Amino acid sequence: MRRDVLDGRKKCRRPMAGDAGFQPLKARDKPPSRTIRKEGRGAMNDRTNLVDRITGHRRMRRNRKADWTRRLVRENRLTVDDLIWPIFVVPGSGIAEPIAAMPGVNRMSVDKAVEAAKEAAGLGIPAIATFPNIEMALRDETGSDSLNADNLINQATRAIKKAVPDIGIITDVALDPFTSHGHDGILRGGEIVNDETVEAIARAAVIQADAGSDIIAPSDMMDGRIGAIREALDAAGHQNVGIMSYATKFASAFYGPYREAIGTGGLLKGDKKTYYIDPSNGTEAIRDAALDVEEGADMLMVKPGLPYLDICWRMKEAFGLPVFAYQVSGEYAQIKAAAANGWIDGERVMLETLLAFKRAGCDGILSYFAVDVARTLAKR
Numbered sequence: 014m015r016r017d018v019l020d021g022r023k024k025c026r027r028p029m030a031g032d033a034g035f036q037p038l039k040a041r042d043k044p045p046s047r048t049i050r051k052e053g054r055g056a057m058n059d060r061t062n063l064v065d066r067i068t069g070h071r072r073m074r075r076n077r078k079a080d081w082t083r084r085l086v087r088e089n090r091l092t093v094d095d096l097i098w099p100i101f102v103v104p105g106s107g108i109a110e111p112i113a114a115m116p117g118v119n120r121m122s123v124d125k126a127v128e129a130a131k132e133a134a135g136l137g138i139p140a141i142a143t144f145p146n147i148e149m150a151l152r153d154e155t156g157s158d159s160l161n162a163d164n165l166i167n168q169a170t171r172a173i174k175k176a177v178p179d180i181g182i183i184t185d186v187a188l189d190p191f192t193s194h195g196h197d198g199i200l201r202g203g204e205i206v207n208d209e210t211v212e213a214i215a216r217a218a219v220i221q222a223d224a225g226s227d228i229i230a231p232s233d234m235m236d237g238r239i240g241a242i243r244e245a246l247d248a249a250g251h252q253n254v255g256i257m258s259y260a261t262k263f264a265s266a267f268y269g270p271y272r273e274a275i276g277t278g279g280l281l282k283g284d285k286k287t288y289y290i291d292p293s294n295g296t297e298a299i300r301d302a303a304l305d306v307e308e309g310a311d312m313l314m315v316k317p318g319l320p321y322l323d324i325c326w327r328m329k330e331a332f333g334l335p336v337f338a339y340q341v342s343g344e345y346a347q348i349k350a351a352a353a354n355g356w357i358d359g360e361r362v363m364l365e366t367l368l369a370f371k372r373a374g375c376d377g378i379l380s381y382f383a384v385d386v387a388r389t390l391a392k393r
């Protein structure tokens with residue numbers, strides 16, 4: 014279809030070779046040299062209007078015309094190697110209990126978590142991230158059970174490491190599963206105190222590494238935690254234990270189902286705005302990540318995921334370190350709920366969202382879909 018037929022703008026069309034009134038390009042019609050210098054030759058200012066009279070520009074659909082051309086020009090791919098699977102652990106044995114707001118996700122006792130880790134490893138998933146639902150009786154103002162070498166998270170690490178040595182284990186040191194108020198830090202006189210919390214989580218990191226954790230992932234957003242954790246790990250001889258910083262964690266409403274999963278939803282007083290980043294702020298997020306890079310983070314994470322793809326991209330560009338996105342519980346729940354209603358194709362949306370993270374520069378994604386995706390990819 015000719016453009017002039019489509020929009021009736023025939024008079025506006027530049028006369029082309031063969032048209033009455035056609036004149037070859039004059040020097041001043043050429044792209045200004047400033048543009049060439051800025052974008053480099055071969056950038057997107059090339060013109061094909063002299064050869065394609067209908068569109069006046071390059072025909073983008075040529076590369077999309079068949080499955081084989083589309084595969085040939087595909088820029089990003091999602092593979093099982095991109096996946097980290099977050100799981101929820103509860104005390105007891107033989108337990109796999111569903112989480113209402115996260116259909117398809119279970120809280121598992123350590124023995125079941127071991128089985129799940131085996132399955133994940135069998136599917137080729139590189140790593141799991143564990144989150145404990147601690148007994149209420151063990152939660153207190155300072156989250157003291159986080160410093161117990163035999164607490165639920167460390168039990169899970171030991172058991173999984175023993176049974177499934179080849180899967181990576183990523184553990185969180187934030188205090189929220191352990192505190193009676195659901196905050197990620199120690200609460201003193203109505204304030205989440207920074208330095209005392211950092212001291213506690215650095216100790217917890219060493220204890221988690223002792224239990225066999227491969228990567229410490231602090232999700233608490235206290236200032237100075239990455240450096241303190243690195244120092245503590247090194248002093249304890251854990252030079253090979255890495256740090257995946259929750260570098261940019263936003264004060265988001267997308268965490269709701271997670272709080273149900275670990276039983277902090279009803280406990281939390283107030284919000285986490287004094288330590289998580291304001292969702293309005295992108296530049297502040299990059300600055301915060303820069304501090305984590307300086308302090309020794311090996312990998313960076315953006316959380317939540319899809320609403321913050323701009324941050325993923327900026328972070329990858331700024332630092333060149335491995336960047337991960339956490340597709341959080343609320344993102345998962347949205348997709349599951351819409352799919353359950355028949356409003357979207359759940360499998361296609363799941364794959365599309367994960368691919369979007371790759372396009373935005375992420376090296377991998379923490380996702381509750383990890384096992385589903387691995388199974389789907391294996392069938393292809």
Ligand code: PBG
Nearest residue numbers: 187189197232267268271341342
């Ligand atoms: C807190 C923590 C959160 C998540 C994991 N650890 C956020 C919060 O409760 O404030 C969210 C994970 C998710 O929503 O999937 N340290």
